[in-house]
Amino acid sequence: MPVKKKTRTKTKISAPRKKAARKKASSKKKVLPASASRTKKGASRSSRKKKTTTKNAVPKRKPTAAKVVREPQKKTSSKLHQADAIRPRTKANEAMHPVVADEDLFNRPELVERAYYSDDTALVFNMDVRAALRLLSESGVLVNCIVTSPPFYGQRDYEVDGQIGLEEHPAEFVNQLVETFELCKSILADNGSLWVNLGDTYWSGKGEHRSGESKQGARRFGLRPQDKKGDGLWCKPKQLLLIPHRFAIAMQDSGWLVRNDNVWVKPNPIPDQVRDRCSISHEYVFHFVKERWYYFDKNSVGRASPSGTVLPPLDTWEVPTVRGVNGHKARFSEELVRIPVLTTTPPRGVVLDPFGGSGTSLLYARKHGFRTIGIDIKEEFCEMMATQLSNAAVEETKEDLFEE
Numbered sequence: 324m325p326v327k328k329k330t331r332t333k334t335k336i337s338a339p340r341k342k343a344a345r346k347k348a349s350s351k352k353k354v355l356p357a358s359a360s361r362t363k364k365g366a367s368r369s370s371r372k373k374k375t376t377t378k379n380a381v382p383k384r385k386p387t388a389a390k391v392v393r394e395p396q397k398k399t400s401s402k403l404h405q406a407d408a409i410r411p412r413t414k415a416n417e418a419m420h421p422v423v424a425d426e427d428l429f430n431r432p433e434l435v436e437r438a439y440y441s442d443d444t445a446l447v448f449n450m451d452v453r454a455a456l457r458l459l460s461e462s463g464v465l466v467n468c469i470v471t472s473p474p475f476y477g478q479r480d481y482e483v484d485g486q487i488g489l490e491e492h493p494a495e496f497v498n499q500l501v502e503t504f505e506l507c508k509s510i511l512a513d514n515g516s517l518w519v520n521l522g523d524t525y526w527s528g529k530g531e532h533r534s535g536e537s538k539q540g541a542r543r544f545g546l547r548p549q550d551k552k553g554d555g556l557w558c559k560p561k562q563l564l565l566i567p568h569r570f571a572i573a574m575q576d577s578g579w580l581v582r583n584d585n586v587w588v589k590p591n592p593i594p595d596q597v598r599d600r601c602s603i604s605h606e607y608v609f610h611f612v613k614e615r616w617y618y619f620d621k622n623s624v625g626r627a628s629p630s631g632t633v634l635p636p637l638d639t640w641e642v643p644t645v646r647g648v649n650g651h652k653a654r655f656s657e658e659l660v661r662i663p664v665l666t667t668t669p670p671r672g673v674v675l676d677p678f679g680g681s682g683t684s685l686l687y688a689r690k691h692g693f694r695t696i697g698i699d700i701k702e703e704f705c706e707m708m709a710t711q712l713s714n715a716a717v718e719e720t721k722e723d724l725f726e727e
Contacts, residue, residue, distance in 0.1 A: 414615070414616040415616050417514070417616070418514040418614075418616035418617050418618055419618060419620075421467060421512055421514050421515070421618045421669045421672070422465065422512060423465070423467060423669060423670075423671050423672050423673065424464065424465045424466070424673050424694070426443075426671075428464065428673070428694075429441060429442065429443055429444060429445065429446055429694065430443070431462060433458075433462050434446060434458070434459075434462055434464075437450075437458060439702075439705045439706075439709060440705070440708065440709035440712060440713070442712065442713075442716050444689065444694040444695065444716075445685065445689065445694065445695045445696070445697075445712045445716075446695075446696045446697070447679065447682075447685075447696075447697045447698075447699075447705050447708045447709050447712065448696075448697070448698045448699075448705075449699065449700070449701075449702050449705040450698060450700065451485050451700055452487075452503055452677045452678065452698050452699075452700065453502070453503060453506055455677070455698040456503070456506040456507060456510065456677060456698070457506060459510050459675075459696070460506070460509040460510050464510050464673075464696070465510060465511075465512055465673065466510055466511055466512065466515065466672075466673040466674065466675040466696065467511075467512050467515045467516075467618065467667070467668050467669055467672035467673055467674070468515060468516055468518070468663065468664060468667045468668040468672060468673075468674045468675070468688075468693075469507055469511060469515070469516070469517045469518065469674075469675045469676070469677065470517075470518040470660050470663040470664060470674060470675075470676060470684045471518070471519060471520070471675075471676045471677050471678045471679075471684070472519070472520035472521070472655055472678060472680070473487060473488070473500055473503075473519065473521065473677075473678045474486065474487050474488030474678065475488060475521065475522045475523075475524060475566075476488055476490075476493050476496045476524045476548070476549075476564070476566050477489065477524050477547045477548045477549045478522070478524065481700075481701050483700050483701050485700060486700060486701075487499050487500065487503070489547075489548060490548065491548055491551075492548070492554070492557075492558065493524070493548075493557060493558070493564050493566055493569070494557070494569075496566070497566065497569050497570050497573050498573070500519075500570055500573075501570070501573045501574060501577050503677065504517065504519070504574065504577075504579075504611075505577055507675075507677065508578075508613060510675070511613060511675075512618075513613055513614055513617075514612075514614065514616060514617040514618045515612070515613070515617065515618065515667065516582075516610060516611070516612050516617060516618070516619070516663070516666075516667035517579070517610075517611040517612070518608055518609065518610055518611075518660075518663040518667075519570075519608070519609045519611065520587065520606060520607070520608045520655070520659070521566065521567045521570060521606065521607055521609065522567065522606040522607070523563060523564060523565065523566050523567055523603070523606075524549055524563075524564050524566060525549065525561065525562065525563055525564070526549045526553055526557070526558045526559060526560060526561070526562040526564060527547075527549050527550050527560060527561075528549075528550070528551065528552055528553050528558070528559070528560035529550060529560065549564075567584075567606075567607040567609070568584070568607075570609075571584060571607075571609050574609075574611055578613075579611040579612070579613065580611065580612045580613070580614070580615070581609060581610070581611060582610040582611065582612055583608075583609070583610040583638050584607050584608075584609055584638075585607065585608040585609070585610065585638045585639070585640060585662075586605050586606075586607060586608075586638065586639045586640070587605060587606045587607065587608055587640050587642060587659060588604060588605050588639060588640065588641045588642075589604050589605065589606070589641075589642070589643065589644050590604075590641055590643055591643050591644055592604040592644065593644075608640070608659070608663070610663075617667070618667055618668075618669055619666050619667055620665070620666055620667075620669075621633060621634075621635040621636070621666060623665040623666060624636050624661065624662050624665050624666055636662050636666075640658075640659065640662070642656050642658045642659045643656065643658075644656065645683075655680065655681070655683035655684055656683070657683055657686075657687045660683060660684045660687050660688075661687070664684065664687055664688050664691065664693065665691065668688065668693050670692070671692070671693070671694065672693055672694070673693065673694045673695070673696060674688035674693050674694070674695050674696070675695075675696045675697075675698075676695075676696070676697050676698070677698045678698070678699065679697030679698055679699040679704060679705070679708050680699060680704050680707075681704065681707050681708070681711075682697055682704075682707055682708030682711050682712065684697075685697045685708060685711075685712060686711050686712065686715060689712065689715050690715065695712070
């Protein structure tokens with residue numbers, strides 16, 4: 324019996340079923356676009372939401388962006404402060420941070436043994452000024468401010484061998500001063516200052532003065548250098564010798580820098596008994612330094628400007644004179660040394676007066692917390708300085724006890 328071959332027959336799908344299948348397939352295909360459509364719509368809504376969110380987020384991002392902008396400024400500002408602290412100092416900055424002498428300076432045996440007077444913050448030497456300056460230099464002394472008034476040419480006789488001021492010719496006097504201050508260079512800090520008060524003298528050429536005028540008695544002491552005949556050049560009768568500026572120029576030639584020729588105006592000068600010129604009512608206070616950059620604190624004595632800034636003091640100082648007391652005929656005024664001491668002496672700095680006289684500059688410096696060294700060839704003046712400094716030390720001790 325023949326075997327019937329199995330044949331695979333395809334199931335015939337009726338037209339309606341095909342149509343339904345296509346519809347189903349079509350619906351499936353449409354689902355995807357519908358979904359995509361919804362996604363797009365959703366994306367549109369989402370986009371709007373995102374835009375809203377973006378708008379809302381902008382302020383959140385703006386601070387971030389702003390921080391990014393400001394942050395470098397803060398860092399820059401911070402860096403500037405750090406730079407002030409750690410940057411290599413310029414010479415100008417270094418000058419405002421001067422070195423001061425050790426506290427044991429005033430207890431060094433080689434100085435105390437030679438001193439006329441000494442305590443923990445003061446030394447007084449009764450010596451020729453040049454010998455004393457050499458002693459200070461050999462002992463390694465460092466001072467920050469030198470303020471002094473040397474004897475004026477031909478104005479006083481202090482009756483001491485070796486005194487300066489009675490040289491035969493004013494040029495010799497100027498040379499003596501310059502040589503003396505040259506010895507100060509080794510003990511003055513590189514950023515220190517030298518202040519010199521100096522007055523002028525007229526050449527007379529008329530011989531010894533015999534007037535009984537009491538107000539000029541201190542200046543009439545027998546035959547003065549300027550009473551002699553003179554050389555016919557600088558030294559002519561009635562010639563104003565211009566010693567202060569000759570001295571300043573000689574100091575320039577010696578290497579000093581002249582910063583000011585401050586004018587001290589005296590509202591109460593000793594009257595000149597003259598008939599053919601103006602009466603002199605001023606002296607000079609020269610400010611010298613060793614280097615271009617030096618310590619100067621204008622804030623301590625400055626003037627307030629309309630904008631609130633501090634201006635430096637003027638170079639014209641109106642300061643009353645102080646009449647001589649206790650045998651000293653030419654005393655400093657404390658007001659006259661105020662600007663030199665306060666502007667150019669750092670805290671715990673040392674003030675030197677190589678022509679100490681009555682000790683005004685030393686006493687003023689001590690009152691303001693500075694240490695002091697005085698020199699004078701006349702023992703009577705050293706005694707005056709010692710007395711005033713000793714009294715100041717007693718007052719300081721009382722104040723310390725009161726505070727405790």
